[in-house]
Each structure stands twice: as structure tokens, then as C-alpha cells.
Amino acid sequence: MTPDSLKKRRLAGVFLFGWIFFNYPIFSLFNLPVAWNGIPLLYGYVFFIWALIIVLIMLAARRDPPPGEPDR
């Protein structure tokens, strides 16, 4: 597998992760009227997953493209 296709697979994985954790039914598990450190659970959950996805994208996109595809 080339580094570029590995990168694409990782990023696709991040997308799937985000899609699943931002949608029903996982989403409904956190849809409870309770607070965590004063912050409503659902709000905290959404922002936490969001930040996590950004970090994952950063890690997945970091690798350089293969030399076969030059800058244009």
C-alpha cells in the first residue's frame, strides 16, 4: 500500500468515526438531562467528539504525499 492510499483510508476512517458518533443512535445515549461539571452532558459530548475528530484528522493527514505526485 502506498503512503497516500494509507492516508486516504485513515481519513475515511476518521470520517466514519465522526459520522457514527455524531448521529442517532450513539447520539441518543448522551441525550440525558444531566450535567457534567455544570455543563449539560449533550453539549459536552458534542464538543468533545468534535475536538477529537480534529485531532484525528491532524494525525491522519500529517504524512507527506509520495514523491510520485509532485506539487503543482
Added chain:
Amino acid sequence: MLTTEIILLIAFGYMGVLFAIAHFGDRWAAQGRSIISNPYIYALSLAVYCTAWTFYGSVGRAAASGLGFLPTYIGPTLMCALGWVVMRKIIRISKIHRITSIADFIASRYGKSGTLATMVTIIAVMGVIPYIALQLKAISMSYNIINQYPLIVMPRYFADIPVVHDTAFYVALLLALFAILFGTRHLDATERHEGLVAAIAFESLVKLVAFLAAGLFVTYGVFQGFGDVFAKAGAVPRLQELFIFENRGGEYFSWCIDIILSMVVLICLPRQFQVIVVENVNENHLQKAVWLFPLYLLAINLFVLPIALGGTVYFTSGVDADTFVLTLPIARRQEMLSLLVFIGGMSASTGMVIVETVALSTMICNDLVMPVLLRLPLVRSARSPDLSTTVLNIRRGSIALVVLSAYAYFRFVGEAFALVSIGLISFVAAAQFAPAMLGGIFWKQGTRAGAISGLVAGFAVWSYTLVLPSLVEAGLLDETVMTRGLWQMAALKPFQLFGLQGLDPIAHAVFWSLLVNGACYVGVSLFGNKTPIELTQAALFVEVFTYPAKAEDSSLWRGTALVTDLRSLLERFLGSPRTEEALNAFARNRKIRWGPLSKADPALVTYAETLLAGAIGSASARVMVASVVKEEPLGLDEVMHILDETRQVIAYSRELEKATAELKSANERLKELDRLKNEFISTITHELRTPLTAVRSIAEILHANPRLPPDQHHNLTAVIVRESERLTRLINQVLDFQKLETGKMTWQLLPVDLREVCREAMASVRPLMEERNIRTKLDLPERLPPVAGDRDRLLQAMLNLLSNAVKFCDTLGGQIVVEVSSQTDHLRVAVRDNGAGIRKEDLGVIFEEFRQGRHDSRGRPPGSGLGLAITKRIVEAHGGRIWAESQPGRGSTFSFTLPLAVQSQQEG
């Protein structure tokens, strides 16, 4: 004290700063010092996604529906995860084909269709003008609020303010001027605007800082942190409901649809296409931008909920939630912060207006005006003058037109709506491009007819489910359409089409419009036929990474044209110097020199068409090039043939590279073998010569002295016999090895008692050992099951190992031990000596042919270097395994295993 004068001074001063940044950005770019060529500025420019709708409207939406504002920002985050695949492909395609707008992209993909380009432009203009109006409304609203400082008065009716007294009007004029100055400076084939992008990036920074400042102030200045805001909001029953979703399926589904919507609009909004694709300097900037941009979105949304909830708690009533960002600082008498927020809101609005109008003007000019213009005989004729100024003026006119119509819309129609609903309606319009766009880059079967029918159907549903209701709401249409449906048919109620209930109007519209759009696109594509040019473009788009990086290298054109005709055509649109420059570059690259009557080759025609496409769009460029080229229609077979050819050339060159690498390594291996063979030959000849020399010299002695005493005669002839035996052995070895190598050796598999083989081998070598004073020990078990094997070959293997051991044994106190042991399913034979041992690095190679271990003191050991190789092949042919262990200086052990004979073989 904030007076009107100060506010105006600051507002227009801020605009001045933008002009200055854009001016210097352009100047530096002209000097070759690009300030926007880095991923950070690129990511900031993408943040033009956050408009006044984000800045003011998100708070309003959060106050009404809690988390409902977030899908608009989560969607782009998820799209960014796919950015490296989707956006990079769009960027690559656009750079190769010099595509400068989303209308051009879609048109070019479906066979450079002028119809599609026009349709996309019309939908974009209709969808986006209200959105621009919204930005102007936000500027006007925020100005009217801050102008009342320190009072908080909600401006209700803008129609009461005369146009000449409306700040938004002057801001609109300034924005049009800005877009004209920095967006239409010259007609460039790449259409990048460095100064403009620099200013947009600066605006993104300003709005982020302003919003964060307001958020921090509200959270920690007005309240005591996040916990406090949520605790106070939790005490209000109406707000408490916002903390969770209602437990109905509809809300989750709306949320999911909203995410899909904002995912696709990230690449389908004309302004996003402009900053992501057209203004992209280097596609590798995506690598950082795909996480920096989502990070920006996260940051700017962090304080939306605290401001929304805090504002609702603080004001209780009478203040529009859309204005909380501004009214909360005003209520707390924060002059500087209020001003900062006002400027931040302005930067959010102005950035969007600038980029959107530039993007729209390109589309209006290239895809609405040019097609008409190019049909006029005067323009068509080659004698007409330079058209580049005309094109630029059309763009300038379009910019003014777009900004003024947006202002008119805001003044006369836009009063009735909240910020968010206009923004979302516009989003849904842009989302109609998604099937044709995404299908276009991943699905080769998509056709022009499919794209057109999808767009028409999607646009119709959009108009019916979103625009019609807004017209009703504005009082322009009778309300019965909403309550009873068109023609009194309940199934046609705009908000409950075909009886679908439980979705909010936006999700409802997105669902139906994209469903109908996508179904038409796919269905019509699958049942329709493609013209050659559609096929060509489909292949060039979908497989962009397998075709050459330059459009002219995969030219699909057959026909005749004169170079001079092409040149004058280019000059009319690009101007003389630019044409000269471009053509010279082409001629230089391909080492061509044109005479006055030279015919243009297909590559040049494609090159010219691509250059023109950058200036006037692909559809118009095709029409213009066709006017000077006598085109021979291409058949379908020919197109497929040319396509295959170009692809094959690339595939071929890749295979060639691979084959070359393989050849190289094979060559290395051959060279090594060659070296070994030479070494082998020199060893063998040396070994052959020694006995031969001995035999010859003795024969000479005998020949010269016929009367030697009989005992001496006997001795000498004995030497001859021994030496010729040695010769025969050596030659047999080489022949054996040759047979083994080529597989010609015949094997007779019979039950063999290994003990006998060992004894016999030992007996043969014994004289040699006694000569060297080597003590031997034969350690054989009482009973030993037989193995299936060829007795002679096994004897040979054993002999090889023993003579090998003898060779390496010390002459004083040498000792060789042969051990045979029986394991469950195999026998193991070990030959141990106490000689010099084998170096670790030689252990792996001593069984290879022609290899010999090095001796530290004695240099090359005697022997052909074939003994062990032969032994190894014999053992392996018997299904066994051979290996060596050694401790240098203390001797080595050669062991091999042989599988036991099964019963049938024993009997046979």
C-alpha cells in the same frame, strides 16, 4: 462616548485597512513574494464560510433550538476528513482544465455544456443574492444598534430609513468597489487574486478575535464561568428544554440531514469553491487546512451557547437573540468591546460579500453574458478589437449588479426573515450542485442529460418547498397554498410534500430536493447515451490522477487550424503580451518554431482552448476555438482509442519503471554470480592443475630415467595413481553438482541404515585422519530405524562433511566426533570438529555454491567450494535439513536431519 461620527470613522477606517492589505498583497504577489502561499492563510481564507449568519445568527438559532445551530459546522468538519480525497481531486482537475467557477466545473465535466453552465449560474445567483442581502442586513442592523449606544433599541423597519442615510448602502458600494478593484484587476488564466485573499484571511482573524472576546466577556464578565451560565439557564424551564433533544425521531433525522447539507455546501457554495479551489496556491496546503479550518469552526462556536443562554437569561424579553453578541456588551457599557464586536460582525459580512460577488461575477460574465455576446456577428468576426477589456468590464458590471440587487432584496423583501432562514434556504439551493459535482468526479457514467434533469428537478423542488413558502410569508401569495396545498391537494403542501411529516422545513426540503435531484441524475444518466466529448471529459475528470498533468498532453481533437488564427483569437481575450508569453512558453517547451502558415497541432489547439477557458469559461472557449478550427468530428471509437492511448502511455511508463528496477536487481544478482563463477573457475583450475602437474612431472621423470630402481618406480607410479584419483574425484564433484543443479540426478530410494553409511564413510577417511593425527569417535545408537534414501548419495554427503571437518581440524590434537541420534520422526546426524570454526557472517553462506568460509590465518581453504553445496542439495532432496553451528576458535558442528522411512518404503 460612542458617537455616530466615531462609529462611522471606525467602520470606514476598517474598510480602508482592507483596501490597504489587498493592495499590498497584490503588489507583493507581483514582485513574486506571495504572502498567501502558506496553509495558515489558506485555512483562514476558507473561514469565509463563517458569515454574519455565524456571527449573529448562530446565537439566535441556539437560543431557539439549542444544539440545532451546530450541524452547519460539524458537516464541514466531516467534509474536511474527506478533504484530501474530494477537495484535492477537485483542485487538481480545476488546475489542469483552468476551471474558475463551480458553473464552469460542472459544465466542463459534462462535455463543456453551455446549457449546464447557464443553469448553474442562474441557480447560484437566485440562491446566493438573498444570502448577500442577509449580510447587508446584518451590517445595517448592527450599525443601528450600536448607534443607539448605550440604549438598546431593536431596529424594526429598515424601510423607514431613506437609502441615502443607510450606512449599509454605502458599505455595499464600498464592497462593490473593493471587489471590482481587487477581483477584476486583470483577465488572468488562473484567476487568482492574492490581495483579495490576504484581506479575507485578515477578516477571518478579526471576526474570530471579536467573537471570542465577546464570548469570554459574557461567560466570565457577565456570568461566573460556563457552569454559572448553564446553572442559571437551567433554572428557566423553557431553556432547560434546549439542553436535550426531544425524544422524537424527526429531530435526529433533521440533525443528520443538516449535517449532510452543510457537508456538501462546503464545496458547492460559489464562494467556497472560489477560496478552496480557484484561490488555492498549492494543493499540499490542504494537508494542514483540513484540520486548521475545523479548529477555527470549533473555536468560533465555543461561546455560542453561553451567549445565547446568557442573553436569554439576562434580557428576559424585548431583545432579538440574533443581536445578543452585540447587545450584551452594550448593556454592560463596554464601549471598546461593543465596537470590536461591531467590527467583527462587519468583517464576517464584508468578507462573504466580497468573495461571493467575485465568484458570481465570473459566472455571470462567462456563462450568462459571454454566450450571448459570442453569438453576435460583430464579436465573432476575427477583425473585432481586443475583447479582454470588454470581458473585464462585464465582470465589473456584474459585481455592481449583484451587490445592488442584494441591497434591493434586503430593502424590499428581506425584512420578513430571520438571518438563519435566509442562510439555510441559500444553502439548500447550493446543495443542488452536489449530485452533479460529486457524481462528476467519482462516477464516469454521469451524463449531461442526467446532470441537467437532476438540476432542474432539484431546483423545482427547492422553489416549491422553500421559496414559495417564503413568498407566502412575505404576503405575496395566498396562504391557502400552505394550509391546503396546491390545487387543494393535501399531498402538495409545501412543508409536508406527499404527506411527509415530522421534519423541520429545511430538512424536509433537503430530503426531497436531493432525493429527486440525485434520482434524476442517476436514472437519466444510466438510460441515456453519451457524446464523444462527454466521454472524454468524464474520463479526464474521474481519472485525473492517471492522465497527464497538462491538458494538452491528452488532447482529444482532430482538425486543422492555422497558428496565426489561434494567436489572434487568444490576443482578443488575453491581450497581446500575455498571448505572446503563453505561446512562446509552449513553443519553448516543445521545441517548435512556427512559420506564417504553420498548421496547429492538436496539442496547441487544446492548449489555446484551456488558456481561453481560464478567461471566459470552458463552454465559451470551446465555441470560440471551434470558430477558427475546421473540426473533423471525432467518432466514439476514436475517442476511446485516444483516451486509451494516453492512459496506456502513462501505465506503460510506470510499468517500464518497475521493469527497469527489476532488471537492475537481476543484473546485480547476475554480476555477483558472475564474480562467484570466476572465482570458482580459478579455484577449480588451480585444484585441477596441482594433481595434473604432479602427474606430469612424475611421468617426465619416468620418461627420462627408464632405469629407475623398482622400489622408486613403484613409489612414483603410486603417486600418479593417487593424484589421478584425486583428479577424478574433483571432476566427479563438478559433474555431480551440475546434475543436481539441473535436476538430472537419478535417485534410488531404498531403506538405508545410516550407521552403516557412517561407518563406511569413516573408514574411507580414516587413512587421511591418521595421516594428520586426528582422533575420531563414532557415537552410534544400538538400534536405528532405517531412512528412505539413495545410499551412494548419502555416503557422498557424509564423506563431504567428514573431509570438510578434516580440512579444518588442527593438525595437533584434532578430534572429530560423529553422532547419530533418533528423534520421533527423523534421524539427526552431527559431525563435530574442534578446528578453527566458522565466522558468524559466513555461517549463512557456506552452503551456497562456490562460497568458502575465510580462514583468518590460512586464507582460502583448499577444495572446490562445492562439497557443502552438494551435501546440502542431497540432504534437501531427501526431505531433510542441514545447518552449521560454530564458535570461532573452538570448532564447528555440521548437522543434518533425515525423515524416517514410512512402512511401505521399508518393504519396497
